[in-house]
Amino acid sequence: MNSPGLTGALATFVANLRPENIPLAAQSEVRRAMADCLGGALAGAHEEVTRIAASVQARPGGACTLWGRPERSDVSEAALTNGCAAHAHSLDDTHESMRGHPSAPVVPAILALGELVDASGEDLITAYVAGVEVAGRLGRGVNDRHSQLGWHTTSTLGTVGAAAACARLLGLDAQRTAYALGLAASMAGGLRVNFGTMAKALQAGLAAQRGVQAARLAAGGMVTSTTALEGHEGFLQLFCDDGSQDADRALHGLGQSLEVLTPGIVYKLYPTCSLMHALIDMVRHARSQGVWADTAGLELRCGISERLEAARGKTWPSGGLAAKFHVQYSVAVAALHGTQSVADFTDEAVHRPGVKALAEQVQVTLGQDFPTGNGDFAELVVLQDGQEVFRQRQAKPLGHPSMPLSAAQHEAKFLDCAVPALGAERARALLELLQSSPACSARALARALALSTD
Template sequence: MKRLAADGAITRTLVDKVMVLRWQDGSPDLPLLIKQSLLDWLGVSIAAASDPPVLVLREELEEQGGHPQAFVFGSPKRLPTQQAALLNGTISHLLDYDDVNLTLPGHCTAPILAAVLALAEREGANGSEVMNAFLTGYETTCRIALLVAPGHYTRGFHATATIGSLGAAAACARLIGLDRAATARALGIAATRTAGLKAMFGTSCKALHAGAAAATGLFAATLARRGFDSREDALECAQGFAATHSSDFNSDAALRDPDAGYHLFNNLFKFHAACYETQAAMECGHRLRRAHGFLPEEIRAVRVRANSHCNEICNIEEPRTGMEMKFSLRATTALSLAGMETSRPAVFCDANAQSPALNAIRGKVAVELSPDLALTESEMEVQLHDGRDFGARQDCGIPMKDREEQGRRVAEKFHCLVDPVLGRSRSGQLASLVDRLEALPSASVIMGACM
């Protein structure tokens, strides 16, 4: 069989690089970012735990039964580890408010933490071990993304689902101490089960992608531990993951160490509860409205310029549901120009999707797509009936340099989401546990504090 590279060369080298990573070896920013990612993930998960799609999925999984091994958000009932990973991963991505990394592009954290924390409960892992597993999974995800970029994503695969499965597998392999060969087999098992279509954006299936990736990764690692066989070069072999999932194969990019040392340093947090490619437009809308104080009825026309690829990601012209609003540049622009708090998930609801007032604003928004702008960049021009004309430009693809300020904003978002569910005292206790994660003798106390 013809291979794209020498047998196991890519997979083996990648495994060698990621399985020795330790949060203790990086700068002080490294553990800080790991804990910020966990706090953000917990916040968006707790806030979504009672949404209707969650209830449907939870009912299905509880009916299947099994050993009560792991915590799930929003219920006192425990589930088997794979089912818990599936449910918690889905919950954490349901609001589409979880963090992103443009290397993917997509959501690294959701499938990795859903898998690792479910498995950590069963294995009795401590906080430091969870941190190293998360770091391993995150870096694996980004490296494999570079291997198949950009063709994988542009072909229509949702990388959170596909590559996220591989990152979750590596994370779980690290958590349970698999050797290099077993880790390579885990990646092979995960690679042959990956799936996820961008066509599902705007539906609950997008969130299910993250849950399925978590469950696939966990299953792959535990199956490999039992000795289940697989190819150990699944990433690069003929008819393997890269060959079937992309027209691109960039081994140098995948194996090159990132300039900052870790791909995690390019993690981006959301502060509006919608698709990341709509964030810049909403920032422009909020900024222009605050600066100039115009009312929605004063608006004559709005022009939004965004990257061409937004057409396949977030350009639903007439969203019918709150979920579809999250993937509509027109709808998210309308919300921001109406002065609505787009940091609150409840704003993205069916009632607002059908609101005559909001749809009147949306009808004035023209979207122009251009390859000249970055995927995370938008320009906005607002014309008023009195002849005034205002403009703004924003790029949300630049990580914050001030990690402490970023932590403050993530904590503020966490409390906004979690205080209404757990109360301020209990949410504060949970945040305190996250802050002491590396010292926790058992990571299970984190999930226990979510009840």
Template sequence: MKYAREGSLIDMVVALAAFPRTALPDRARRLAGLSLLDWMACGLAAVDEPLAIKLRRLIGDEAGRGVASVLGGRAAPARAAALVNGATSHALDYDDTHFAHIGHLSVGIYPAALAAGEERGATATQVVDAFLLGAESAIRIGLVLGSAHYNLGFHQTATAGAFGATVAAGRLYGLDEGQMRAALGLCATRASGLKSQFGTMGKPYNAGIAASNGVECAALAALGMSSADDGLMGVQGFVPTHSPKPDASAGLMPPPEEAFLFGDNKYKLHACCHGTHAMIEAIIGSEDLKGSDLGNVAGLEVRANPRWLRVCDLKTPRTGLEVKFSYAWLAGMAIRGDRTGDDGIYTNETASDTALADFAGKVTVTGDDRLSDMQAGLTVTLRDGTRLELAHDLDAVLPEQMLADKLRNKAEALLGTAGQTLWQRFEDLDGVTARDLGAFLGSRES
């Protein structure tokens, strides 16, 4: 399927939603399958998080027709299940990121795709295809919104991601072209999410909002609800009202197989904000630094893209959750060899660790707009005066089998034998249904 460069954004998204399965690029589909397993592992590992418990209580009090599985709970209406599963799977902040628009795709889109897929009796591969097209749509809408949208304070996971969730759910609900356009218009008046929530339960809630909005808007469009003809770029549409400097052509690149942007998706191997991962990798990749005594470091300068300074530069984290957004704390943890890939170490005790607090006073973080979102540069001064210059770029592509192995190890670290079972059952999705996936997610109730 071809797209004209002159086409409108909403026309392209509607066309993407109907993209034939046979034309989907194989590598992007394989990565989407890895994202499914990674998303499921992150969600299952977070079922006992306070946020997850509160949201299960919320939807339990509302009740409704149980057609979709809920992480750690009983089946619920599709929209409610998407809300809980989206927020729960982002609660550990251990899910994947696409840096082209700075958004977490899986946690906002897979919950919508799975809920709609269970409700409609879809296969697991249909869920993966719907996710992939929703993710591709979210990336392209996010590119149009641009960095100005993110820097203004909007959380792309919840804003652009809501449109991706709408595409995914709408595809599984079988919306026609007019209905899909209406669903996207409805999403334009629903999509929301602010970065001011970072470091609180409000951040993962943003992912749940995206997923829930996608299911709701697709379901309403299926019922015949009307909306603005062009809720994206039209007069007072989402883009002109939510970005002071949109780039109207950024998302309109024609997507032949080799140009699917989802292929650049990145996966977390440390259980903290993705903006800190390049710094952590630079530290643990240094034989001179990793495992060193914190007292042996006289000073550490971290250089990162300026946008991250508003996200993950908390100087004095008060909770384990806030530690995940603190360059200074995480630098100390990485240097002394803490297992930053183990979510269990991000506790309130870690936030009050006096050794880390003392080390944080040696850390300066500066913005450098010459660095991309995936790069970090470090200057380390040791107590004897030695200076180390370190750098890392997350854009380096891992071979697929190496990535799969790392994600399998991550699932096992999070879930133990359940992580092994997850990969054994669902690495090959032939013959698997959406309800099979949902049954596995809902198998642990609390």
């Protein structure tokens, strides 16, 4: 290749990535991220968005598994349906460079394609690292301006990341990988206006599907510009309109560190917008400390970041999906129940009188003197009958690399998600398979994820 720019550099990195280049710490993180994604996807396997996708995409005799469901489908359709399931409850991991969810598009793409081509566990790990590297670095290149313009980063950046992962899985050379990235750049889309609806999960599924398609088309000989990401009227310029895009920033340190470790994967405890999780952590902590005896006379004052202010719902949610972005509702749920679960974000749950009454006692304002650039930063002040009884600030949520979950917490989350879909015995067997050494193959995982193995 003779392309020295962003597209060529990322393509060369992906094409040259080998299992022996990946540190053991990164391999362990990939296993953890894949298990987390699959658990969340099994919880979402029978949600309405997944059911609709499966009903449209299922193909009798298809080559690929629909996770936690009896149907099968073709490879790109399976990636779409499983991607919808992975993002259905918003339980899937996030990433700070990407400012979105890396595993929801990448894992469905590589497991569907991996099942088709009989990829080994080692192949899957390498492909995942490649996909997150590209999505994260491209996120650095467009910075937060991309999201501010209304783009859904999980879908836009995730499409290119999934294509990179699939190109690595297919063993494409640097030239063909560059074409795969270029095709994915043409396919990328996804709108924040669709947050709070089924289309948000669909956009993650579309990213997975298009990643598969882009890599397969490139493998088949489809040609694009080799500067599709950084060129005039390319991805960076069109998806970041104010001149702040920076290909050099995206490439800084390429090959010296891996995005799966630095800044690393952020795991979610709650099925809500990740930007409110530090706040929810503090509400749960205050409740567990017995800060209030009852909710009479209780006032919860929440200081939030500018990023959360831009993302949050401003009117009472019409249903469970919209409630995932409503700070007052989410705070009230945590204050009443000490946690947040999938069951708290159904259409019926939103209209519980007790939750709505407490939500009216929650005040939300922009935080004062918050550090710039940290969308997670939050402050909680609790008053009981007008007297301050609790005050705390928190920079990052539980599950962030700086505040990691324990192995027991990861396992508990996985089983909570997977047992209802597979049953306790099969869910535990799947977890053991995901933790096995050497890493298990795509087809072994597919058999364990299928609702019926006939």
